[in-house]
Amino acid sequence: MSGHGPATPMTSHKSGPLTGVAEVPGDKSISHRALILGALSVGETKITGLLEGQDVLDTAKAMQAFGATVTQHGPGAWSVQGVGVGGFAEPANVIDCGNSGTGVRLIMGAMATSDIAATFTGDASLNKRPMGRVTDPLALFGARAYGRRGGRLPLTLIGAAEPVPVEYRLPMPSAQVKSAVLLAGLNAPGQTVVIEQEPTRDHTERMLRGFGADISVEDGPEGRIITLTGQPELRGQSVSVPRDPSSAAFPVCAALLVPGSELFVPGVSQNPTRNGIFLTLQEMGADLVLENPREEGGEPVADLRVRFSALKGIDVPPERAASMIDEYPILSALAATAEGKTVMRGVKELRVKESDRIDAMARGLEACGVRVEETEDTFTVHGMAEVPGGATVRSHLDHRIAMSFLCLGMASTRPITVDDATPIATSFPVFEPLMTGLGARLTQGS
Ligand code: S3P
Numbered sequence: 001m002s003g004h005g006p007a008t009p010m011t012s013h014k015s016g017p018l019t020g021v022a023e024v025p026g027d028k029s030i031s032h033r034a035l036i037l038g039a040l041s042v043g044e045t046k047i048t049g050l051l052e053g054q055d056v057l058d059t060a061k062a063m064q065a066f067g068a069t070v071t072q073h074g075p076g077a078w079s080v081q082g083v084g085v086g087g088f089a090e091p092a093n094v095i096d097c098g099n100s101g102t103g104v105r106l107i108m109g110a111m112a113t114s115d116i117a118a119t120f121t122g123d124a125s126l127n128k129r130p131m132g133r134v135t136d137p138l139a140l141f142g143a144r145a146y147g148r149r150g151g152r153l154p155l156t157l158i159g160a161a162e163p164v165p166v167e168y169r170l171p172m173p174s175a176q177v178k179s180a181v182l183l184a185g186l187n188a189p190g191q192t193v194v195i196e197q198e199p200t201r202d203h204t205e206r207m208l209r210g211f212g213a214d215i216s217v218e219d220g221p222e223g224r225i226i227t228l229t230g231q232p233e234l235r236g237q238s239v240s241v242p243r244d245p246s247s248a249a250f251p252v253c254a255a256l257l258v259p260g261s262e263l264f265v266p267g268v269s270q271n272p273t274r275n276g277i278f279l280t281l282q283e284m285g286a287d288l289v290l291e292n293p294r295e296e297g298g299e300p301v302a303d304l305r306v307r308f309s310a311l312k313g314i315d316v317p318p319e320r321a322a323s324m325i326d327e328y329p330i331l332s333a334l335a336a337t338a339e340g341k342t343v344m345r346g347v348k349e350l351r352v353k354e355s356d357r358i359d360a361m362a363r364g365l366e367a368c369g370v371r372v373e374e375t376e377d378t379f380t381v382h383g384m385a386e387v388p389g390g391a392t393v394r395s396h397l398d399h400r401i402a403m404s405f406l407c408l409g410m411a412s413t414r415p416i417t418v419d420d421a422t423p424i425a426t427s428f429p430v431f432e433p434l435m436t437g438l439g440a441r442l443t444q445g446s
Helices: 028-039 054-065 101-111 132-141 175-185 203-210 245-257 276-283 318-335 348-352 357-367 399-409 422-426 431-438
Strands: 010-013 019-021 044-048 069-074 077-081 117-121 144-148 152-158 167-169 191-196 215-220 223-229 238-240 262-269 287-296 299-307 341-345 371-374 378-382 389-393 414-418 441-444
Touching (some): 028 044, 054 069, 054 101, 101 117, 101 152, 132 144, 175 223, 245 431, 318 348, 318 378, 348 357, 357 371, 357 399, 399 414, 399 422, 431 441
Parallel strands (some): 044 238, 389 414
Antiparallel strands (some): 069 077, 215 223, 262 299
């Protein structure tokens, strides 16, 4: 929903040890895909553990607008009655994807090879983000996009009446672009091929296979080659959504910030295309143990046990960026208390997220008394014994910026206020009760 209500500030105060069990919500990426693939299938898809964040609720609403029936049965328990590949109906109204880049980009892909038109919009953050990265490859299938300057939303996409399959080499590491191309390839005859130089999250590939598509993945000298055979009949499935590693990163890093903390975080996805943050924390010296590794719903998961640790700054290599792209804001907050400097390389994609995350973290950390350096593609945070805090920072309609500074405030000398905490509801609607239940001191207002 782009109807963003009034800004609500939230303040984080120095906290005693965080202890207990942190049951974080379902994975956002998998939740979007479960709804979209359910809508593109024949029969019923049953989903448990769905993230009921605003981003995913907006995708659920969009799937209804394209003709699927989406029903909530209980907390996290949803079903989708699909219309099948090529069965999307033309929506009667504008599709509002709110804050969600994943929602809009995947849905554009899913409709681009049907003979229908749809107009997409979002909130002030989403309407600034680049869409050409998706509409360019969708044009190769025969779809036409009419957006604002720079291909920005609001944008009308006219699906290809007679789509052709596509071979596409990703110009940037982006699972959203990869997924848009694969979802478009579903309704094109023949084989659609996507080549990615660096592996990005592979939930679309795993789930397409689970829903019955013919899809192969090969590793070659030019990267990963993904080949999808178009026009399969996808069949409704049961999807159990694992807990989101990107959300788990917040309580895990908060425990590493606040002396004396010890947390147990059960059932967190350990998909190798998503677990870069946990490797990084271990390299920094975190007492973070992965227990009971297992497979659930086609994804590797584990329980995490984390204890407060004195950390040292490290150099995070560029080849790890895609596997922890959403975790750099909270890592930057944590790095502010590590010994020495933490250098994050190959991170320019952060500049086109819900906000320019390098700029948002840099300005907020400086306001809190932390020294940082940035280039277009690199972010460096100089650690200190204790962060002074005592500042109000801007969240820029970005949930991860808001949560990162609230976690930092749990360990800073003076409180940290974020000017607007409402974006947190997009991905982690229970952040405040969950963190206060563990011992954090979060108050409404500044
Ligand atoms: C996502 C992919 C990533 C990530 C986003 C979710 C997805 O974006 O930042 O939060 O579900 O495919 P990019 O693929 O654009 O890097």
